[in-house]
Amino acid sequence: MPQAASYGRNAVCARGLSKIYNGTPVVDGIALTIPTGLCFGLLGPNGAGKTTTLRMLLGATDPSGGTLEVLGHPVPAQAREMRARVGVVPQQDNLDPDFSVIENLRVYASYFGLSGPALERRIEEVLHFAELDYKARAGINTLSGGMKRRLTLARALINDPELLILDEPTTGLDPQARQMLWQRLRTLMAQGKTLILTTHYMEEAERLCQRIAVMDHGRILAEDSPAGLIERHIEPQVVEVYGSDVQTWFNSHARTHVERAEHIGETVFCYAHDTRALLDDLATRPQLRYIHRPANLEDVFLKLTGRDLRD
C-alpha cells in the first residue's frame, strides 16, 4: 500500500460531523477516527444515522457541520479524487437490470475510467473472488439475493480500492450466503484493506470488526473493541429467567441477588458479576427455568440503545 503514507494511519478522521434534516440533527456532531487496515463496525437501530454518516464519508451528501477527511482527502472538497480509491456496497442494490453480470462490471468500471485488457483481467479476478465466474453472462434478474450481493461486492472491488464502505451488506441474506460473505470480507481484511460496515446483526459485528461504534439518535454512544465494549458497559454474566410467576419473583427477589434486572415480556434478564446467590435462589424454585450465559454484544447494544421498537 504505497499511498498509505500520504494519509498516515487513519482512513477516516471526522470532527464534529453533523447533518441536519428539517431542523432535526440526524447525525449530531460525531467524532470518528478509523485507523487503516482494520474492520470498523457502525452499529445502531434503524434510523440511528448510519447510512447518513456513510453518505457524508463518500461525499454523497454535504455535512451540515464539522470537518472530514477520508484517505487524506478533505471531503466534500476532494470527494471525487477520494472515491477513485474507495469501493461501495450500498444498502439498496443498484445493479443495472438491463446488463448481464459481466456487463455490469464493465460499465461500472467505465465510471472509474477503466477499460482494456487490464480491466478484463481485473473482472476475471473479482468474479472469481465472488464465486460468480459461472454466472458471468447471466442476467441480473436470474441471480439470487446472495449472488446479487456478491456481485455488488465484486463491483465495489473493480477499482482495487483501499477502503471499502459496506452499508448493511448481509441484511436479508440466508445463513449460508451470510457466512460466505463474511469469509470474503475476512480475505479482504487479510489483504490489508480498510473496511467500514454498518449492521444490526450483533454476531456479524462481533466476528468481523476489530472496533465498533454504537450509534443512536445521531450520536456515538460507545466505541471500543467488541470485548472492550462488553467489559466496559455491561456485567459479565447474564441469567435469563422464565416461567410462571416470574413477575412475582422479579418484584420480590430478582434485584436482591444481582446488580441489574429487567423484565421484558415473559423473561427476566439478570446481569451480574457474581451469579452464585441468584443461582442458589433459582435452585429452590422449580417453577422457574433459566439460561446462564456470558454477556454478549447484543446485551451491550440493548443496554445502550434501549428496547423500544424503532419501526
Added chain:
Amino acid sequence: MNHSLPILSLRWIPVWRRNFLVWRKLLGPSMVGNFIEPLLYLLALGFGLGVFVGEMQGMPYSVFLASGLVCASAMNTATFESLFSAYTRMAHQQTWGGMLAAPLMVDDIVLGEMLWSGTKSLISVAPILAVAAAMGLVHDANTLWVLPLILLAGASFAALALCVTAFARSYDFFVYYFTLVITPMFLLSGTFFPLDAMPKAVQWGAQVLPLTHAVELVRPLMTGAPLKAPLLHLAVLTLYGAAGLYLACILLRRRLKA
C-alpha cells in the same frame, strides 16, 4: 443551494455510453417503430389530409409536414427520455446513485443524460429524413444539416425536461409538463400548420418557444426555401440549452445530494 456553474468535462462520456449500451440491447423493436411511424404519418396525413389542404406556404402539404414531423419528433423523443427514462434511472434503478459512488459528479450525469437524449432525438429523426427522402419530400443534400441541428435542439429540450425530473416524485408528475408545456408547444410552433391565421398575440407568443426556432431552421433546410436569421434561431436554441443545463445542474445537485 449550490449555484456554481456546471463543471463540464469529458466525464459525461461513460454516462452517455451506459445509456447507449442499454439502447443497443433493445434496438430491434424500437428501430422498426422509428421507420414505420413517420411513414404512416406522412402517408396518412401528408397525402390523405394533403388532398384537402393543397398547398401550404407554397409547397405541397406533405413537404411542409415532413419538416414539422422532424422537429416534433426531436422534441418528443428528447423530452420523453429525459423525463420518464431519466426518472427511472434516478429513482427506481438508482443508476445515478451508483455513478455518484464512483468518481462522477452530478454535473457529469446531467451533461451525459442531456447529450444522450439529444442523441435519441437524432436516432428518431434520421429515419424520418430517410423516409421523407425516399418519398421525394426533401429538396437536396442540404437536408443533412438538419442532423446536427436536431442534436442541438434535442439536447436543449432534454435540459428543460431534466429540470422537471429534478422535482418529480412519481411518473404522474410529468403529465403536467406535457399538458402545460409540450402539447401547446407542439400545436403552436408551426409544425403542422402555419400560425398566420392565429391572433397576433399567439404569433408573438410562439416566438419564445424553442420549437418555433427549430422549425424555422429545419423547414428551409429540408424544402430549399431561404434561411431567415439563422444565427438568431441558433442562439435561441443554444440559450435554452445552456440555461436548462445550468438550472438542471443546480436542481439535481440539490436533490441528489440532499
